[in-house]
Amino acid sequence: MSPTVTNSSEANGNVSAATARAAASAAATAEASGPQPVTMAKALNTALADAMHADSSVLVFGEDVGLLGGVFRITDGLTATFGEQRCFDTPLAESGIVGMAVGMAINGMRPVIEMQFDAFAYPAFEQIVSHVAKMHNRTKGAVKLPMVIRVPYGGGIGGVEHHCDSSESYYAHTAGLKVFTPATVADGYRMLREAIDSDDPVIFMEPKKLYWSKDLVDLLELRSAHSAAASAGESSEGRAAVARPGTDATLIAYGPSVPTALAAAEAAALEGRSLEVIDVRTIVPFDDEAVCESVRKTGRAVVIAEAHGFASVSSEIVARVQERCFHHLAAPIRRVTGFDIPYPAPKLEKYYLPGVDRILDAVDDLQWEN
Amino acid sequence: MTISADHTAHPDQASQAPAEDALTEAAKKFGITAEDYMLPARHQIEMVDPDGRLKPQGEQGTEPGHEYPLPGDDELLAAYEQLVVGRRVNDQNSALVRQGRMAVYPSSHGQEACQVAAALCLSEGDWMFPTYRDAVAVMTRGVDPVQVMTIFRGDWHSGFDPLQHKVGIQCTPLTTQLLHAVGVAHAAKLRGEDTVVLAMCGDGATSEGDFHEALNFAAVFHLPVIFFVQNNKYAISVPLAHQSVAPSLAHKAVGYGMAGERVDGNDVVALLAVLDRAVKLAREGSGPLLVEANTYRMQAHTNADDDTRYRESSEVAEWRAKDPVNRMRTYLTERGLLDDDGEARIREKAEAVATQLRDGLSEDVPVDPQELFRHVFEKTTPQLKEQSALLADELARDAASSQEAGK
Numbered sequence A: 001m002s003p004t005v006t007n008s009s010e011a012n013g014n015v016s017a018a019t020a021r022a023a024a025s026a027a028a029t030a031e032a033s034g035p036q037p038v039t040m041a042k043a044l045n046t047a048l049a050d051a052m053h054a055d056s057s058v059l060v061f062g063e064d065v066g067l068l069g070g071v072f073r074i075t076d077g078l079t080a081t082f083g084e085q086r087c088f089d090t091p092l093a094e095s096g097i098v099g100m101a102v103g104m105a106i107n108g109m110r111p112v113i114e115m116q117f118d119a120f121a122y123p124a125f126e127q128i129v130s131h132v133a134k135m136h137n138r139t140k141g142a143v144k145l146p147m148v149i150r151v152p153y154g155g156g157i158g159g160v161e162h163h164c165d166s167s168e169s170y171y172a173h174t175a176g177l178k179v180f181t182p183a184t185v186a187d188g189y190r191m192l193r194e195a196i197d198s199d200d201p202v203i204f205m206e207p208k209k210l211y212w213s214k215d216l217v218d219l220l221e222l223r224s225a226h227s228a229a230a231s232a233g234e235s236s237e238g239r240a241a242v243a244r245p246g247t248d249a250t251l252i253a254y255g256p257s258v259p260t261a262l263a264a265a266e267a268a269a270l271e272g273r274s275l276e277v278i279d280v281r282t283i284v285p286f287d288d289e290a291v292c293e294s295v296r297k298t299g300r301a302v303v304i305a306e307a308h309g310f311a312s313v314s315s316e317i318v319a320r321v322q323e324r325c326f327h328h329l330a331a332p333i334r335r336v337t338g339f340d341i342p343y344p345a346p347k348l349e350k351y352y353l354p355g356v357d358r359i360l361d362a363v364d365d366l367q368w369e370n
Numbered sequence B: 001m002t003i004s005a006d007h008t009a010h011p012d013q014a015s016q017a018p019a020e021d022a023l024t025e026a027a028k029k030f031g032i033t034a035e036d037y038m039l040p041a042r043h044q045i046e047m048v049d050p051d052g053r054l055k056p057q058g059e060q061g062t063e064p065g066h067e068y069p070l071p072g073d074d075e076l077l078a079a080y081e082q083l084v085v086g087r088r089v090n091d092q093n094s095a096l097v098r099q100g101r102m103a104v105y106p107s108s109h110g111q112e113a114c115q116v117a118a119a120l121c122l123s124e125g126d127w128m129f130p131t132y133r134d135a136v137a138v139m140t141r142g143v144d145p146v147q148v149m150t151i152f153r154g155d156w157h158s159g160f161d162p163l164q165h166k167v168g169i170q171c172t173p174l175t176t177q178l179l180h181a182v183g184v185a186h187a188a189k190l191r192g193e194d195t196v197v198l199a200m201c202g203d204g205a206t207s208e209g210d211f212h213e214a215l216n217f218a219a220v221f222h223l224p225v226i227f228f229v230q231n232n233k234y235a236i237s238v239p240l241a242h243q244s245v246a247p248s249l250a251h252k253a254v255g256y257g258m259a260g261e262r263v264d265g266n267d268v269v270a271l272l273a274v275l276d277r278a279v280k281l282a283r284e285g286s287g288p289l290l291v292e293a294n295t296y297r298m299q300a301h302t303n304a305d306d307d308t309r310y311r312e313s314s315e316v317a318e319w320r321a322k323d324p325v326n327r328m329r330t331y332l333t334e335r336g337l338l339d340d341d342g343e344a345r346i347r348e349k350a351e352a353v354a355t356q357l358r359d360g361l362s363e364d365v366p367v368d369p370q371e372l373f374r375h376v377f378e379k380t381t382p383q384l385k386e387q388s389a390l391l392a393d394e395l396a397r398d399a400a401s402s403q404e405a406g407k
Helices: A008-030 A040-054 A078-082 A094-106 A118-132 A168-172 A185-197 A219-231 A257-270 A288-298 A313-328 A346-352 A356-364 B019-030 B034-038 B073-098 B112-120 B135-140 B145-153 B176-190 B209-220 B250-256 B268-283 B313-320 B324-334 B340-362 B382-406
Strands: A036-039 A058-062 A087-089 A110-114 A148-153 A178-180 A202-207 A214-217 A241-244 A249-253 A275-279 A282-284 A301-308 A334-338 B127-129 B197-202 B225-231 B259-264 B289-294
Touching (some): A036 A040, A040 A202, A058 A094, A078 A087, A094 B209, A118 A148, A118 B176, A168 A178, A168 A202, A168 A282, A168 A301, A178 A185, A185 A219, A214 A219, A241 A257, A241 A288, A249 A257, A249 A288, A249 A356, A257 A301, A288 A301, A288 A313, A288 B382, A301 A313, A334 A356, B019 B034, B034 B250, B034 B259, B073 B112, B073 B135, B073 B268, B073 B324, B073 B340, B112 B135, B112 B225, B112 B268, B112 B324, B135 B145, B145 B340, B176 B197, B176 B209, B176 B225, B209 B225, B209 B250, B259 B268, B268 B289
Parallel strands (some): A058 A110, A110 A148, A178 A202, A249 A301, A301 A334, B197 B225, B225 B289, B259 B289
Antiparallel strands (some): A241 A275
């Protein structure tokens, strides 16, 4: 027997020791109760720690996620708290990371793995499309793959090429995957916990430009709310949120585009136009009901996404809303998306990314004179 | 679920034993250098020659540290029985394809020794990850033959429960399953279980990226995985020379810091000897091993392929003389372990399996269109519910109109 294989009695002892420490560390990170300024990165980090604390089958691995804590520090401190068997670095090979996670999920674990950057996940595409997405279906549900693939995505951070892709459409197009993307700090925590709890594989798209954005949140309260919801079997999966209520037109956005949409709505308000902002939250499953309820109310819609518009999540949203709300629409639905070009170099990205002005222009085009 | 979660309390229990130390240890165990341990023996391991004669020990290809005891008589008789059943299964399935009862069957005719040994070397708690050509191995592992053939019968993708049998579903995207094998072994190791995982692929598949990633991950995490490569000389039409110019596929092991071995893939005696030892070593903590079986795909890739376009019939004839089933029958008969009655009893068993396949695959299995939506997710989506209702409505209207027409 290799010295690295622990026998079960030792392992049991270790788990309880680590559990106590994890609980202490988790309590320390949450600190005082009541809302505090917390970054998305911290919320995600706390969600991982809490999930690992709650369930010893939750494992975290990927590139640089161990000692370094991830290039974005989302896994910071997890190896120190939970040990190298539960949060560890792998060889530098993304297909290997995803493929090994599939095997671990087959054999009783709940792997939460990190693809270091959006475009670095492409070597794993075959594993994701041919196995992660299909295993449950091809075995008629005998094999579940409760795994989460975390993908930092999108631009707006001045990154060089291959570091700024919006790859959500590839995953959303693949039957059998769920695709989540949080836009707020509280959702960062809540949705990651729900993704880890899910018995379906989840592609968890983290808007990297929002990692350091802060909201006032109470992590302790989020934790207990999650515990209560989880024990009641409730999840916010498949539910969009009204990020800002309004009456004149609906801005539909997700992930990194939600704050941009909110800024546009704020600017429009100054001009006397009341825009409702819908945060899609989970691209798959998509909340047709909430999105259509808003569009039926306002009669006008603009869909905003960083990704290329052609054959994308944004085109899907337009198609769905058009099919369901045609007779409520006062104007064709507009889209503000990235251009259909490879992601630009840092000094050019401002011309590419959907911004407040471009959104307001699209809103102006919604045939108000009728 | 028990996982050691605290490395600070046990600083000596790093999650990864340095491969170097493990290999030095293994080499010490056999009294040879780490390089000699990792490199395959200079010749393939072959115990019973194509004429069914046991080779003298000095000519079996063994070397110090690469020594293999002859498997016991009971094991060999059990293997022979499975060889005969496996051959019958291959030929029955090919016949069913010709009769149009199955869309396609990638036959392992000629590779039955590899198929049988791959299954027989494992214990009940171990796992196997097969490819599309490994149906006989999956059946030898104990999965119901008709369930195994469901993938080719066409009513669903996998007909058996992988968790129940500890057999991955037969994998088509080459070598992707090797990484699943690595993950299963890794999870078992973290829980302190002594599971061994056998991961199968062919010679052409060794060119795939996942082959490299799987071997490297298994070695770095020091996992009990046996990579079993059936070198049957062709990837559809492309010969091995176009895939690799390595001295042998077993030589690839040393680049990952693991031990490799070559074995006559048509000699079930040598296969069992080598795989049994590999399983024992892996279970004892040797880390992964690579075993290359030198065999031959006697028939075309599938019924849809024409092998006369890329190989000479003389080459096929040469390999026919090395047939794994005939060789074993001669050996066991001459050893006095098999007589006409024994042979007849085995043939009867093989015939029973063939009948089971004919019956099972001729059956018109009712398919339920609603199953299309039932298993996509554990927790379904509103969109799939809508689409399922759409199809139900379409079918109800079809049924109503054909009823109308029937009146």
